[in-house]
Amino acid sequence: MEAKKSFDAIVVGAGHNGLVAGAYLARAGMEVLIVEKNDWIGGAAVSRSLNEGWTYSNCSYVCSLFRREIARDLELPKYGLQIIPYEGGASFTRDGNYLAYYSDHYALRREISRFSARDADAYQRYATAVMRQCRFIRPFLLRNAPDPTSVRPRDLSEMAFLIKRGYELGTKELQDTMRFWTMSIGDFLDEHFENDLLKAHLAGSGIIGTGLGVYSPGTAYVLLHHYMGDIDGGIGAWGFARGGMGAISEALENSFKHHNGRLQKGSGIDQFIIKNGKVKGVALENGDEFYAPLVISNMDVKRTFLNHVKTEALPEDFKKAVKRFKIRGSSAKLNISLKGFPKFPSAPQNASFLRGDMHCTESLLELEKAYDQWKAGEWSANPYVDMLIPSQIDPTMAPKGDHMMTVFVQYAPYELKVGNSRSAEHWTAERCKALSESVLDQISIACPNIRSHIEHMEVRSPLEIEKEVGLTEGNIFQGELTFDQLFFNRPIPGYSDYSSPVKGLYICGSSTHPGGGVMGAPGANAARTILQTQSKNMHMTGYAS
Amino acid sequence: MIDYDAIVIGGGINGIAAASMLSSKGKSVVIIEQQSELGGMAAHKREGPTAAHLLWNLNPKVIKDLGLGSISFDDLTSVDTICVCESGNHIRVKNSGAFYLDGRVVDTDGSFRKLTNRLSRYGVLLKKLAENAPFGTDDKLNSTQDILRLLRFGLSLKLLGKSQMRKFLQDILMNVSDFLLDDLPDGPLAGLLSADATRGQFSGPRNPGTVFNLVYRYGHGCELTRPTKGMENFFELLVNAIKKLNVDVKTHVRAEKIVIEEDAVKGVELADGTTVFSNTVLCSSGLNSMKKMVGISYLDIEDSRSIKNLRTMGTTAKVNLKLSKLPIFENIKGPINDCRFIVAPSVDYVDNAFNSCKYGHFSQTPVSESVFTFRQSEFWLSSIIQFVPSKLEGGWNEAAREHLKQVLVHSLSAFIPSLNELIVDFEVITPNDFAEDLGVEGGNWHHSEMSLDQIFNLRPTPRFSAYRAGPKGLYLCGSSSHPGGDIMGLSGRNAAIRVLRNTK
Structure with missing residues (x-):
């Protein structure tokens, strides 16, 4: 087995999408090899133990978007995946108040009424509108995006499906949908609510991971990107993977191995081997070469084609388009080992919302200012933080009595501006420290004595995330989720079907439709496309087919 | 009755x-x-x-x-654009060609010309949509006429050719900053286009969708005119x-x-x-x-x-400066009133100017479009300043107006050093004034x-x-x-x- 060099397919990168694609292909009967540069698998869905006793989900940290069809097809629960839903969340204010968010309808209504009775009514309309959009978009996640310029039967049939879905909405709904997709989350919230704190609380989901501000058109759609998931049928619910996000990757790995897939860790790809416009295999950094007529890259489109494909193998237009694909680093991450449980003075003892996502931003303008600082190449002085303490629900994450805190930070630029120069190299250890101080100051709004509980802290700058995980600029979506880069435009117009100008070379990462988040859909869609077009006797079966 | x-x-x-x-x-x-x-x-x-x-x-x-129908080219004079550069060597844009005033070509690799050509091609498409009511307005989407028009529009998209059509479907959704900087270096030409895209808008060049505004503005072949005998x-x-x-x-x-x-x-x-x-x-x-x-x-x-819920924020102010005499520009050939002067040295500059507007201020480094006009025996320099919010923090009092004028004059001094001495009178018309005089909400242009x-x-x-x-x-x-x-x-x-x- 060790000496084997030829496979039916090779997947480059063992992120969750690579694992999903690999598992589906293996399940269909192919001999598949997955190569991974790190000594561990999972890409950005990992659990790492960087401080003894504590486990960090040190990139992605919560789960909702992962398609249940995929979990069923690949039997992930059987291989140990358990998703624990968490309850609610809160936004804390500087004057010692908070707005709690409950999934219980009546509790939430009472809570919003505390701030504005009108908003409590408006929330009804808001939730209906968002839910309607979720329902509209969900069927598209596990389908390919049609190329509107093509007359191939599969593009036409996808187009017909799109038109049919649109037509079924009726004129009014269709117009509302078009409006929702092109609008900013700030404007959308302003239309519904009057209370700043509530708006700030809800707006976070519209900007997480993007290089856009709350008033940038298109951010309402990004909100959807965080709402269209589900846990056990509860649309919009979020949860923790027991044992950290690495549990998803582990379950995928087990499923993949069950179907005789092979995994090779510890050496990244150097080059795709391409002859006469056809992919032949991969050459790894350690000198190993593996051969297969199908190679699927889990890396983003820029990394794949600009770093690992010899330029003469690609048409000029395509290269230009890849160069123009926008991937902007805008977020950083703090993972904290806490000694004991810190006090949140404004919250009641044992409040349920402390187990959810907590924020410290009070208004949309504050978020917009944070965005402006990012545009200028600085990290936000008052960053948006999305912080959770999963160890309250999942005791495997920290020693008994102690806790683990995960803090998502926005905005932090990839190319930091120092003096007059902007460069990623400016992310030195001291500046990472300075960033963490800004973040801790922000957290102190909710939790003033956070600093005294810190046992260990990992600060991840966009540069560091890029270097370790391989996400260009540390962008969590492998490419901006703006409407010029979505659906049939993702990643490159004309190549939304996961293919590339190189025959046999496919991409399956989040830079393809339907985009980022621990969703698995790009991987499954890529596998389905490959099986449909490249194989006569093997078929994709299951819910995601 | x-x-x-x-x-x-x-x-x-x-x-x-x-x-x-x-x-x-x-x-x-x-x-x-x-x-x-x-x-x-x-x-x-x-x-x-x-x-x-x-x-x-x-x-x-x-x-x-x-x-x-008799309005002809004699009645309309085409207008060149002068992009004001700090160096004093301004750029003249004429029929999508760009030259420094000393005669050197700016756009050496032709990318600016290609870009404006692309814009006018897209403009033709949008014009087709503009000259009719939107689809689906005959109360139901499936009226034959609408479907025919939709098909015809689809056909004209197809006729662009595969790669052009793909490009169009992506470009039209982009933000103007990315769209421009993909092809042009950041500088006065990119600044000009981003200013044109955002004039009258409450959006900066980095806002997705602003390419649409640019195409809209350049919709009719990039031709910019003024009535020969005055507005x-x-x-x-x-x-x-x-x-x-x-x-x-x-x-x-x-x-x-x-x-x-x-x-x-x-x-x-x-x-x-x-x-x-x-x-x-x-x-x-x-x-x-x-x-x-x-x-x-x-x-x-x-x-x-x-x-x-309609967004009607007005963002443009007009400042008219009455001058004692016309300043002399040695290196600008032709009548000076056949030019518009744009102060927008870069996309970043335009974006920064927009930033202050979001928080109820106008920028100290404003984006402006100015023309000289002659009325009877008077000389006026008439400027449109972008990103001046109707909801100014502190309100539009006399001091704020005076300040806006000073900010403009300061930024125009880059090309008229003696401007301050030439001014004999001025008027500032804020978005709120437009709103008050005309009943247009927020004083919004559109x-x-x-x-x-x-x-x-x-x-x-x-x-x-x-x-x-x-x-x-x-x-x-x-x-x-x-x-x-x-x-x-x-x-x-x-x-x-x-x-x-x-x-x-």
Whole structure:
């Protein structure tokens, strides 16, 4: 087995999408090899133990978007995946108040009424509108995006499906949908609510991971990107993977191995081997070469084609388009080992919302200012933080009595501006420290004595995330989720079907439709496309087919 | 009792276009205008020159309806653009060629020319959409006519060719900053285009969808003109044409209330107490004024909510500087009033200027477009300043106006060092002044923001996109309806076509 060099397919990168694609292909009967540069698998869905006793989900940290069809097809629960839903969340204010968010309808209504009775009514309309959009978009996640310029039967049939879905909405709904997709989350919230704190609380989901501000058109759609998931049928619910996000990757790995897939860790790809416009295999950094007529890259489109494909193998237009694909680093991450449980003075003892996502931003303008600082190449002085303490629900994450805190930070630029120069190299250890101080100051709004509980802290700058995980600029979506880069435009117009100008070379990462988040859909869609077009006797079966 | 076949409220360019269209089809029409003269926002003036100082997209079809087919190239002078550069060696843009004033070519690799060509190609496509009502407005989407038009539009997309079509479908959704900087280095040319894209808008060059605005502005082949005999003369031409078409004009009187009986329009009550009767009323004002005239009880709750939610922030101020004499530019050839001067040295500069506007300030480094105009024996330098918020923090008092003028003069000194000494008088017209004088919400140029969620089928609101609003017989013909602002007249024309079809 060790000496084997030829496979039916090779997947480059063992992120969750690579694992999903690999598992589906293996399940269909192919001999598949997955190569991974790190000594561990999972890409950005990992659990790492960087401080003894504590486990960090040190990139992605919560789960909702992962398609249940995929979990069923690949039997992930059987291989140990358990998703624990968490309850609610809160936004804390500087004057010692908070707005709690409950999934219980009546509790939430009472809570919003505390701030504005009108908003409590408006929330009804808001939730209906968002839910309607979720329902509209969900069927598209596990389908390919049609190329509107093509007359191939599969593009036409996808187009017909799109038109049919649109037509079924009726004129009014269709117009509302078009409006929702092109609008900013700030404007959308302003239309519904009057209370700043509530708006700030809800707006976070519209900007997480993007290089856009709350008033940038298109951010309402990004909100959807965080709402269209589900846990056990509860649309919009979020949860923790027991044992950290690495549990998803582990379950995928087990499923993949069950179907005789092979995994090779510890050496990244150097080059795709391409002859006469056809992919032949991969050459790894350690000198190993593996051969297969199908190679699927889990890396983003820029990394794949600009770093690992010899330029003469690609048409000029395509290269230009890849160069123009926008991937902007805008977020950083703090993972904290806490000694004991810190006090949140404004919250009641044992409040349920402390187990959810907590924020410290009070208004949309504050978020917009944070965005402006990012545009200028600085990290936000008052960053948006999305912080959770999963160890309250999942005791495997920290020693008994102690806790683990995960803090998502926005905005932090990839190319930091120092003096007059902007460069990623400016992310030195001291500046990472300075960033963490800004973040801790922000957290102190909710939790003033956070600093005294810190046992260990990992600060991840966009540069560091890029270097370790391989996400260009540390962008969590492998490419901006703006409407010029979505659906049939993702990643490159004309190549939304996961293919590339190189025959046999496919991409399956989040830079393809339907985009980022621990969703698995790009991987499954890529596998389905490959099986449909490249194989006569093997078929994709299951819910995601 | 009927006095007229149709009443047009508001005598701006769109009101004029609507009235002329109706009248040319034999309808009796009256225009009601609160100002003393027709021309609306474009012709608005106090002491100095008119608010609009250039013509961007005046539609030939509108001109033809007005019986002004004789407006020819002699009456319109094409205008060059001068991008002001700090070095003093400014850039002249003429027919999408760009030269430094010392004669060197700026655009050595031709990428600027290619870019503007691409924009005009896209413009042709959008023009097709602009000259008709949006799809799906015949109450149901599946009317044969609509489907045919949709297919025809699809075909013209296809005819672009595969790669061009792909490019179009992506470009049109992009933000103008990425769109420009993909092909051009950041500098005065990129600055110029990003300023053109965002003028009149409450959005910066980094806002997704701003490429649409740029295409819209360059919609008719990038040709930028001014009436040879001055803007005022141009508006006189329009007024005369309207009168020749037997359109009655009542100026200096406000339309107070739209009279409605049994959910159908019966006429318009004027501020002088008289009532003009008609079963058809076309309203070219913004939607909030319309709402006031109609009365909230005649609008659905959903409609009045969408009107409230309309984004109408005004962001452009006009500063007119009266000069003792014309400054002399040694290296600018040709008449100086055939140029517009753009201060927008880079995309970043434009973006920064927009940033302050978001928080209720105007930028200390403003983006402006200035032209010299001669009126009788007076010299004026007339500037449009971008990103001046109508909701200024602290309000628009005298000090704020003076400050705005100083900020402008300071930034213009880059190309007129002696400007401060030349000024004998000035006036500052803020977005709020426009709002007050004309009744345009927020003083917004386009009545409502032209962003992707407020255009085409969604303009002004999804339910009003068929130029119809509220009670029977009430139509919208202002620039808040499709296709929108600039001195184009198409909103009025499209609305009138709609009226004609309904009253056949």
